[in-house]
Amino acid sequence: MYDVIIVGSGAGGSAAAYGLTQAGHKVLLLEAGPRFNPATDYPLTNSDWELSLFPEKKGSQGKYTFAPMQKLEARWQHLRSKNSLNGYLSPGDSRIPSGIGYHHVRGIGGSTLHFTGESHRLHQQSMKMHSLFGVAADWPLTYHNLMPYYNQAEKLIGVAGITNISGRDYNGSSLLPPHPFSDTSRILQRGAEKLGMHWQANNRAALSQAYDGRPACNYCHNCNRGCPRGDKGSADVTFIRQAELTGKLQIKTRLSVLKLENDGNSKISGVLCADSSGQRFSFSAPIVILACGALETPRLLLNSADANSLEGLANESGQVGKNFMETLSWTSTGLSNDSVQTFKGLPADGICWDFNAPDSVPHIIGGCRFSSTTAEADLSGPVNYARRLVKGWGAEFKDTMRQQFGHAITVGAIGESLPNDRSFIALDATAKDEHGLPLARINSYLPETELRRLEFMAKRCNSILHAAGMTEVIESYGSYDFFSSTHVFGTCRMGNDSNTSVTNSYGQSHRWNNLYICDASIFPSSGGGESPSLTIEALALRMANSLKHLVE
Amino acid sequence: MKPLSRRQLLVATVYSAILPAPQILSAGTINKQASNHPQEILTAMVDMILPADQHSPAASQLGVNKALWQLAERNLNLKKLLIKGCRWLDKESFGNFITLPDNQKIELLRWMDERASPKRLPGLFFRQVRYHSVGLYYATEQAQKGLGLHQSPQPMGYPEIGLRDN
Numbered sequence: 001m002y003d004v005i006i007v008g009s010g011a012g013g014s015a016a017a018y019g020l021t022q023a024g025h026k027v028l029l030l031e032a033g034p035r036f037n038p039a040t041d042y043p044l045t046n047s048d049w050e051l052s053l054f055p056e057k058k059g060s061q062g063k064y065t066f067a068p069m070q071k072l073e074a075r076w077q078h079l080r081s082k083n084s085l086n087g088y089l090s091p092g093d094s095r096i097p098s099g100i101g102y103h104h105v106r107g108i109g110g111s112t113l114h115f116t117g118e119s120h121r122l123h124q125q126s127m128k129m130h131s132l133f134g135v136a137a138d139w140p141l142t143y144h145n146l147m148p149y150y151n152q153a154e155k156l157i158g159v160a161g162i163t164n165i166s167g168r169d170y171n172g173s174s175l176l177p178p179h180p181f182s183d184t185s186r187i188l189q190r191g192a193e194k195l196g197m198h199w200q201a202n203n204r205a206a207l208s209q210a211y212d213g214r215p216a217c218n219y220c221h222n223c224n225r226g227c228p229r230g231d232k233g234s235a236d237v238t239f240i241r242q243a244e245l246t247g248k249l250q251i252k253t254r255l256s257v258l259k260l261e262n263d264g265n266s267k268i269s270g271v272l273c274a275d276s277s278g279q280r281f282s283f284s285a286p287i288v289i290l291a292c293g294a295l296e297t298p299r300l301l302l303n304s305a306d307a308n309s310l311e312g313l314a315n316e317s318g319q320v321g322k323n324f325m326e327t328l329s330w331t332s333t334g335l336s337n338d339s340v341q342t343f344k345g346l347p348a349d350g351i352c353w354d355f356n357a358p359d360s361v362p363h364i365i366g367g368c369r370f371s372s373t374t375a376e377a378d379l380s381g382p383v384n385y386a387r388r389l390v391k392g393w394g395a396e397f398k399d400t401m402r403q404q405f406g407h408a409i410t411v412g413a414i415g416e417s418l419p420n421d422r423s424f425i426a427l428d429a430t431a432k433d434e435h436g437l438p439l440a441r442i443n444s445y446l447p448e449t450e451l452r453r454l455e456f457m458a459k460r461c462n463s464i465l466h467a468a469g470m471t472e473v474i475e476s477y478g479s480y481d482f483f484s485s486t487h488v489f490g491t492c493r494m495g496n497d498s499n500t501s502v503t504n505s506y507g508q509s510h511r512w513n514n515l516y517i518c519d520a521s522i523f524p525s526s527g528g529g530e531s532p533s534l535t536i537e538a539l540a541l542r543m544a545n546s547l548k549h550l551v552e
Numbered sequence: 553m554k555p556l557s558r559r560q561l562l563v564a565t566v567y568s569a570i571l572p573a574p575q576i577l578s579a580g581t582i583n584k585q586a587s588n589h590p591q592e593i594l595t596a597m598v599d600m601i602l603p604a605d606q607h608s609p610a611a612s613q614l615g616v617n618k619a620l621w622q623l624a625e626r627n628l629n630l631k632k633l634l635i636k637g638c639r640w641l642d643k644e645s646f647g648n649f650i651t652l653p654d655n656q657k658i659e660l661l662r663w664m665d666e667r668a669s670p671k672r673l674p675g676l677f678f679r680q681v682r683y684h685s686v687g688l689y690y691a692t693e694q695a696q697k698g699l700g701l702h703q704s705p706q707p708m709g710y711p712e713i714g715l716r717d718n
């Protein structure tokens with residue numbers, strides 16, 4: 001009945017659904033989470049909008065556990081997160097998850113519903129980390145293999161931005177004009193340029209003009225709370241919407257896939273799932289594609305172990321769950337004396353790529369980038385100023401609020417996350433979900449190299465603020481003491497060698513011919529701070545293109 | 553600030569039970585009759601934290617005291633902390649925080665904010681009440697107007713940013 005089953009509708013699953021339905025295939029998309037309605041679910045019109053983040057609906061959050069993380073050390077004390085009001089933000093002497101730790105959404109569109117919408121292509125050298133620098137693994141495809149699919153994804157989404165970015169070839173691209181800078185970016189540009197750094201418009205999945213039946217962005221500064229206008233290029237209003245228009249896509253929400261069944265030979269024969277009441281269903285199709293994200297895809301494969309695959313499905317190489325790469329990040333916040341209103345504008349509208357090449361950070365392999373991050377630091381409204389930035393209480397406090405509201409400037413950095421033996425996803429030995437299946441357990445460790453890169457990122461962020469005229473860093477927040485990941489990768493690495501990788505360059509399992517993976521788990525390396533969605537989508541479109549004729 | 557944990561609450565209240573209460577205010581007569589309801593004490597406290605001025609009303613006029621109590625009704629640890637904290641406040645105020653003159657209320661709250669350990673009842677209580685009340689206050693339209701902020705992010709947004717040149 002269906003040509004293809006896709007599990008998970010985030011960046012990867014949605015783009016695959018788009019590519020396959022465009023080619024005329026009948027696709028069944030199974031999604032564990034609910035559908036969100038941009039017009040009614042994102043309450044940015046209410047005065048108390050700031051009291052909640054991205055809305056939660058039944059089933060829109062997954063569950064995970066964490067293995068104990070590393071002890072904090074006196075020599076890295078300067079990398080601890082702190083705030084001028086509350087002091088050090090992590091209470092103990094070990095690294096801990098910040099809130100849920102792995103920030104994600106389950107729903108049609110997956111984590112792109114909550115994402116900022118930075119739309120990046122990888123630096124070409126970031127795909128050759130092993131052959132050029134002896135770390136991580138090489139991608140089994142080149143930038144130029146991916147380029148047509150980058151072009152296709154950007155065009156479909158309506159990415160606004162620029163093409164003169166070092167380390168990338170934008171030949172054949174058709175971007176919308178870049179967005180004008182917010183006050184945050186103007187101030188940070190001043191600081192960065194004083195340090196000899198280049199501040200450019202960031203490429204953004206947010207419309208700079210009406211496009212494809214969607215309105216232009218109105219610069220409300222709140223992409224992470226969900227865009228009620230639908231101009232943010234989350235997967236639901238782009239890939240999924242277009243795929244649904246073909247009439248070839250059937251979506252089933254709130255249906256968790258529990259296990260993949262196999263024929264004992266070379267094929268996946270069935271997909272077993274359950275709804276929230278526990279009722280079970282089974283589906284089959286000639287092709288099965290997993291796109292559950294870099295935590296849930298390896299979990300599903302490991303939970304699908306059976307007599308034919310004792311160590312987990314598609315795990316002949318032993319790499320399922322290994323090579324977990326997280327978000328290495330830092331933010332520094334200051335208060336500007338300029339006359340500014342930093343709660344206005346598009347989040348993450350400016351960026352510096354100067355240190356993005358893998359060998360551009362002095363003495364450390366693995367790059368990073370710097371960007372305007374006031375919105376991601378959740379400094380878009382007065383509640384967070386009052387709670388985090390402005391000291392005191394009483395009449396004086398209210399006066400200070402009036403003077404300082406709108407003046408917070410946050411600069412952020414995201415850096416390369418290199419795989420290491422102590423960072424991996426495994427099945428939890430005791431904790432189970434509502435269907436009785438083991439949860440994914442996150443093991444995360446930051447070795448010396450990562451901490452040195454983080455230290456570089458932190459120092460630069462502080463220098464940019466100082467050069468931009470801010471005397472004091474009033475809040476800093478980073479990965480040293482908090483696990484806080486929005487980008488996760490690597491746990492089903494792709495490669496040419498079936499002994500060291502799970503899939504080939506099209507995301508096809510080396511062993512199970514009709515099993516494909518098209519989420520961030522197949523990344524062999526993370527890139528030097530690039531946001532991953534556009535690359536996930538380009539990979540999924542390339543995979544879908546390769547399946548064009550296979551199904552027939 | 554993180555949501556109040558059960559452990560934090562235990563540590564804070566155990567300490568406050570063993571330690572002698574600090575002599576913050578100069579001597580006064582103990583009013584043994586007074587037994588204010590925690591909600592009344594909180595109303596007085598949030599109005600000291602967020603008083604009225606020419607730009608915006610006091611916290612209780614915007615319903616912050618009621619919203620804070622509603623929050624506590626859904627969070628048992630917070631409710632216990634508020635009840636114990638209010639009891640402590642009354643005790644330190646010669647039996648009645650509400651009738652203390654404003655300068656003495658300020659003296660007491662300043663001690664809780666600046667001198668009391670955040671791990672013990674008075675310090676933890678103050679910080680939690682401040683954290684929640686400033687949040688609830690600036691989530692209201694009138695408090696936002698007092699800051700010169702005349703709209704929520706949507707539906708208007710800030711389209712003037714789109715007219716700029718880089």
Ligand SMILES: Cc1cc2nc3c(=O)[nH]c(=O)nc-3n(C[C@H](O)[C@H](O)[C@H](O)COP(=O)(O)OP(=O)(O)OC[C@H]3O[C@@H](n4cnc5c(N)ncnc54)[C@H](O)[C@@H]3O)c2cc1C
Pocket residue numbers: 007008009010011012013030031032033103104105106107108109110111112114115116117118119120224255256257258291292293294296297300486487488518519520521531532533534536
């Ligand atoms: C706050 C935030 C900001 C971000 N900002 C950016 C940004 O600016 N730019 C960028 O490129 N990226 C950004 N990201 C990251 C980006 O959203 C993710 O990298 C991307 O969405 C990952 O795509 P994915 O397909 O791998 O997984 P996801 O998008 O997470 O989708 C996985 C989907 O699979 C479903 N699923 C999981 N298990 C099952 C199962 N067993 N059965 C059925 N369904 C299942 C989930 O419910 C989910 O919908 C951000 C993320 C967050 C949280």
Ligand code: SF4
Pocket residue numbers: 206207216217218219220221222223224226227228229230231232345346347709
């Ligand atoms: S800033 Fe623009 S893209 Fe982001 S939520 Fe607001 S309107 Fe949507």
